[in-house]
Amino acid sequence: MKEDTFVYVTFIKTTAEKLWEALTNSEFIEKYWFGSTFETDWKVGSKIIETRDTGEPGFHGEILESEPPRRLVYSFVVPGREASKVTYEIASHGQMVTLKVIHAGYDKDSAEYKSTSNGWSAIMSGIKTLLETGKPLDKDSIYDLFGRLN
């Protein structure tokens, strides 16, 4: 097994507070996370559970760090795979905010790695579109893109 780290960065015309809200509000999340809902109170030590729009379970984990509106870390466990860790870092640069997502401890040689990696790009792009235009990316186009890239 080979552990690897992946980093995704995007610049968004918004505030750190609004971005934090987009990352931690279940209604927002549903709009860019392929229709999934999250169950958690975002407090350190609490569980986080993803349910897909089909009703199937997604990933689950535990909130490891939570410093609004700057830093959020949780463990990321998909049944049958190695546990990994996701870190969100938010930094302000004038009227822009950078969102950096670091997905660490992932098994690069696993078959599922590629789909997860493409998923993150689509999620980041969706957050940016949602915050800058107020509208989510068309859900079908996200699915289509996701399917094509796999």
Added chain:
Amino acid sequence: MDKIFKALADSSRRKLLDHLRKQNGQKLGDLCADLDMTRQAVSKHLKLLEEANLIAIIWKGREKIHFLNPVPIQMISERWIKNYETRQLGAISDLKRTLEGEE
């Protein structure tokens, strides 16, 4: 967007991105060892790629670790590729890869 295309318009910089795609998270020294370029040239190219947000940096102590950031390329794809075209395009690029013998 100009910065992204400018950064991608150079074959050495695309080569650097290819290297990071193969092995993500490399130091300047690692990247220089694999490429036929001076350290200064690699460093300059990396700076341009970083400004275009095509690579992301994580500091490990005093060393920069470079990662391929696929988000801007994703956004280019979303901007110009329409919903109904994606499947056909996927099939065409699969065919091209098969015929040209790439994996």
